[in-house]
Amino acid sequence: MSSGDFTAIQLEISEGVAVLTLNRPDSLNSFTVVMHGEVKTALDRVENDPSVRVLVLTGAGRGFCAGQDLSDRAVKPGANAVDLGHSVETYYNPLVVRLRNLAMPVLCAVNGVAAGAGANIALACDIVLAAKSANFIQPFCNIGLVPDSGGTYALPRMLGLPRAMGLALLGDKLPAEKAADWGLIWAAVEDAELQTTVMAMARKLAVAPTKGLAAIKKAFHASLDNSFTDQLTMERDLQRDLGNSADYKEGVAAFLEKRKPVFKGR
Structure with missing residues (x-):
């Protein structure tokens, strides 16, 4: 399935995998209000299509996403300030929450620079693979802002406070291989192998x-955020529910019968 009614993104669905590509390569796929709207529409389609079992998020051209397109909310000297809180609350926060809560694996293929909100949207995905030439950048400090789109939540938890603070205060590039060494992403792969690697993982x-x-x-x-005892209770409840699922029964039966399972999934 191909969706041709978008201008700022692309959506392709095949064999249970939806590939959502940010498609403003001349602007390093930076976000505009139009792109936000199209991403929301695409995610609606993904959630409502029972054939889709995995989402892959990536970018067209030489970058993944440079964050917000500043020309889409330009602030001229002496002009009234733009309400950035409204922008974050209306567009970015719902997007990262949705990626995190989507009831399927969400893979991110970072094919180039991931900066600002673009970096933090990538980190909201479940598994992040990046081309070795890619970089992760938190440039908010250069324009007097704080990391948003979950950046101040994710970075200290993923990296520890010293590394998170250094990235946020300095705005330096973090190369993909170093990001993998630090545990920020799953893996850095050769540029030419990124697409085949992520699609093989998605099909699996x-x-x-x-x-x-x-x-x-x-x-x-x-x-x-849970206490240990709260987490144990949650594990119990989830295990009880999953133990009654068709997939669990199929997995056990396939194991005992020494055959490949056929899962119904979501």
């Missing part, structure tokens, strides 16, 4: 028991 997940994978996402995210 597309035939997995995706209801269980969605529960793993839910449990891991909850663990960041």
Whole structure:
């Protein structure tokens, strides 16, 4: 399935995998209000299509996403200030929450620079692979802002406070290989191998028991704020629900019968 009614993104759906490509390469796929609207529409389609079991997010051209297109909300000297809180609340916060809560694995293929909100949108995905030439940048400090789109939440938890603080205060580039070494992303791969690597991973997940994978996402995210006893209770409740699922029964039967399972997923 191909969706040709977008101008700022592309959406392709095939064999259980939806590929959402940010498609403003001349602007390093920076976000505008139009792009936000199209991404929302695409995610609506993904969620409402029962054939989709994995989402891949990537960018067209030489970059993944440079964050906000500043020309879309330009502030001229002496003009009234733009309400950036409204922009974050209306567009960016719902997007990262939705990616995090989507009931399927969300892979991000960072094919070039991921800066500002673009970097933090990537980090809201479940598994991030990046081309070795890619960089992650938190440039908010250069224009007097704080990392948004979940940046101040994700970075200290992923990297620890010293590294997170250094990235945010200095705005330096973090090369993909170093990001992988630090544990910020899953892996850095050769540029020419990024697309084939992420699609092979997506196809593997597309035939997995995706209801269980969605529960793993839910449990891991909850663990960041739950007490130990609360987390144990959540594990019990999730396991009880999943133990009654068709996928669990199929997985056990396939194991005992020494055959490949066929999961229904979501």
